[in-house]
Amino acid sequence: MDKTVFTAILLVAGCTGFIQELTLYQGLNCAGPAVTFQTKEANLTNWDFFLPSVQSWKAHGWPTPSCVNTTSAVRSSKSLRFSGPLESATPALAVYEFGGAAGREEIFTTGAANNFGYIANYAMAFGTSTWTLYSNDNFTGTPICISGGGEMAERAVVFRSAIIGCHAQYGSGYVPVIGKEPEFHFD
Numbered sequence: 001m002d003k004t005v006f007t008a009i010l011l012v013a014g015c016t017g018f019i020q021e022l023t024l025y026q027g028l029n030c031a032g033p034a035v036t037f038q039t040k041e042a043n044l045t046n047w048d049f050f051l052p053s054v055q056s057w058k059a060h061g062w063p064t065p066s067c068v069n070t071t072s073a074v075r076s077s078k079s080l081r082f083s084g085p086l087e088s089a090t091p092a093l094a095v096y097e098f099g100g101a102a103g104r105e106e107i108f109t110t111g112a113a114n115n116f117g118y119i120a121n122y123a124m125a126f127g128t129s130t131w132t133l134y135s136n137d138n139f140t141g142t143p144i145c146i147s148g149g150g151e152m153a154e155r156a157v158v159f160r161s162a163i164i165g166c167h168a169q170y171g172s173g174y175v176p177v178i179g180k181e182p183e184f185h186f187d
Contacts, residue, residue: 021060022080026053030067041080051077084126084152085109091129091148093164096122099156114138114161123162124154130166133159 026032035050044051056069083101084094090109097103097118106116114137125131125148135141137160145166146153 020083023058023060024050024054025056025058025067026050028055028069030056030058037080044078044080084124089127091127091164092125093129093131093146093162094124094126095120095162096124098122101154108162108164110164112139112161112163116160120159122154122156123159124152126152129164131162131164132166133157134161134163135159137161139163 021036021038023030023034023036025034032055033050035047041047054070056067058067084090084107085092092107092109093113094101095106095108095113095116097105097116097120099122101122101124103121104116104118106113123131123133123146125146127148130145130147132139133144133146135143135158139161141160144155144157144159146155146157147166
């Protein structure tokens, strides 16, 4: 449960135009000694001297990051990963084996995704990308459209294949859209 909670914490970092990073603080309200991570850390053993005393964290990736006081989720974590691509504005689909962005992860930035090697249970769309998720392999079955909307959209949904775009040609013309539609601004 703690790993899922901590992975969910990292979801905060998935939004427009920022390199994702997570700063852990030994004091409450993001004060005191801190360590900042900008890469995936497969093994946090080298940080055992610091993690037990972590009391707050701040995920950067939102224009205005906020501080969160924490309990055991960070202290008992064994690895650290950001959600999706490192540059959060990159149009991409992150596919996860389990809900809460847990388990095996595949990241797709172009084309289509099929035969993940597992049944996907969670999806995240990034940047301005839209994706049609299908309940069956080979882009068949019930379609659902997920839209990054210029930021990030996430959804617990069981699916077996996905294709970039939410268009009638993909059978997704009249399906629910999860997330907000992309907005383009010209100055």
